[in-house]
Amino acid sequence: MSLSNISPIVKTDPSMDMPLRVGFIGAGNMAYGIAKGILSGDVLPVNVKVSAPSPRNFGRFEELGISVTHFNSDVVSGSDLVFVAVKPHLVPEILREISQLVTQKHIIVSVAAGVTLATLELLLPKDSVILRLMPNLPCLLLEGALLFSRGSSAKPEDAALLSSLLQHCGLVEEGPEAWIDVHTGLSGSGVAFVYLFAEALAEGAVKMGMPSSLAHSIAAQTIVGAGKLLRDTGKHPAQLRSDVCTPGGTTIYGLHALEQGGLRAATMSAVESATERARELGQKSAGAGNSN
Ligand SMILES: NC(=O)C1=CN([C@@H]2O[C@H](COP(=O)(O)OP(=O)(O)OC[C@H]3O[C@@H](n4cnc5c(N)ncnc54)[C@H](OP(=O)(O)O)[C@@H]3O)[C@@H](O)[C@H]2O)C=CC1
Numbered sequence: 001m002s003l004s005n006i007s008p009i010v011k012t013d014p015s016m017d018m019p020l021r022v023g024f025i026g027a028g029n030m031a032y033g034i035a036k037g038i039l040s041g042d043v044l045p046v047n048v049k050v051s052a053p054s055p056r057n058f059g060r061f062e063e064l065g066i067s068v069t070h071f072n073s074d075v076v077s078g079s080d081l082v083f084v085a086v087k088p089h090l091v092p093e094i095l096r097e098i099s100q101l102v103t104q105k106h107i108i109v110s111v112a113a114g115v116t117l118a119t120l121e122l123l124l125p126k127d128s129v130i131l132r133l134m135p136n137l138p139c140l141l142l143e144g145a146l147l148f149s150r151g152s153s154a155k156p157e158d159a160a161l162l163s164s165l166l167q168h169c170g171l172v173e174e175g176p177e178a179w180i181d182v183h184t185g186l187s188g189s190g191v192a193f194v195y196l197f198a199e200a201l202a203e204g205a206v207k208m209g210m211p212s213s214l215a216h217s218i219a220a221q222t223i224v225g226a227g228k229l230l231r232d233t234g235k236h237p238a239q240l241r242s243d244v245c246t247p248g249g250t251t252i253y254g255l256h257a258l259e260q261g262g263l264r265a266a267t268m269s270a271v272e273s274a275t276e277r278a279r280e281l282g283q284k285s286a287g288a289g290n291s292n
């Protein structure tokens with residue numbers, strides 16, 4: 001089900017006209033990307049708080065006007081909706097740490113790769129409202145691709161709230177939890193696969209004599225342009241690929257070389273491997289979740 005067309009809802013209780021308070025546990029790249037996205041909407045920096053053990057990532061949040069703390073408990077007690085944005089292996093220990101402060105009024109959103117709703121629910125009090133979100137790094141530029149699933153106590157209105165909150169981060173969809181690990185391979189990790197392709201494109205041009213900096217600029221712009229054309233026309237990639245190919249021309253020769261090199265199979269295997277790794281991480285965190 002897509003919730004991307006819903007109207008913005010960023011109040012906890014419209015009758016009290018209270019602004020939603022948003023917290024981040026973890027001050028890394030993903031927390032920063034999502035924070036930038038939500039500040040492009042109706043959320044004010046004064047209503048956002050972030051925690052991390054060291055101050056090394058605090059500067060960029062402070063530049064956005066977001067307050068910072070070393071105490072995860074401050075984030076939970078001062079927020080209505082809390083993003084858990086730490087590495088997957090830290091999730092069990094951190095949820096145990098904050099569990100006593102989590103009430104049924106909180107909405108907890110985990111972005112940790114692989115960590116399942118079942119594990120999150122085991123680690124937090126019964127009936128906690130939990131959602132599992134998989135974003136990707138282009139949230140930083142409001143061009144993310146985000147997929148989320150609801151835990152057993154999260155209602156459609158919680159999904160609508162999250163969708164509304166994230167609407168400026170990019171494409172936001174809700175789907176079954178089985179798709180989250182696939183989305184991790186396709187899009188969370190897929191961003192890095194595209195960068196590898198960008199690097200290879202540029203290196204091909206360097207090999208043929210173009211200066212490196214120009215080759216990298218042109219490779220980046222080629223990927224941006226191709227991506228926008230793909231997204232904005234809604235055409236199948238095979239159709240657009242065919243539009244570029246002149247019979248007997250340059251492109252079909254290059255595509256033949258890519259097929260001989262196994263690019264298509266290698267890319268499918270990359271998504272498959274990343275998906276399977278997300279599932280493995282999920283099993284590891286489930287083990288850690290069960291250990292207490
Ligand atoms: N990066 C990506 O492209 C994507 C990442 N994800 C997921 O997002 C999550 C975060 O990844 P990412 O942002 O890349 O990671 P980073 O390494 O950039 O950030 C991790 C953050 O967690 C903080 N942290 C460590 N221990 C604690 C603790 N005990 N309490 C509170 N905070 C703590 C770190 O603190 P300090 O600042 O002191 O180091 C750091 O700020 C991961 O689970 C990952 O699977 C999902 C999709 C894409």
Ligand SMILES: O=C(O)[C@@H]1CCC=N1
Pocket residue numbers: 113184188189
């Ligand atoms: O590599 C990872 O595990 C995380 C999840 C998706 C992107 N980065």
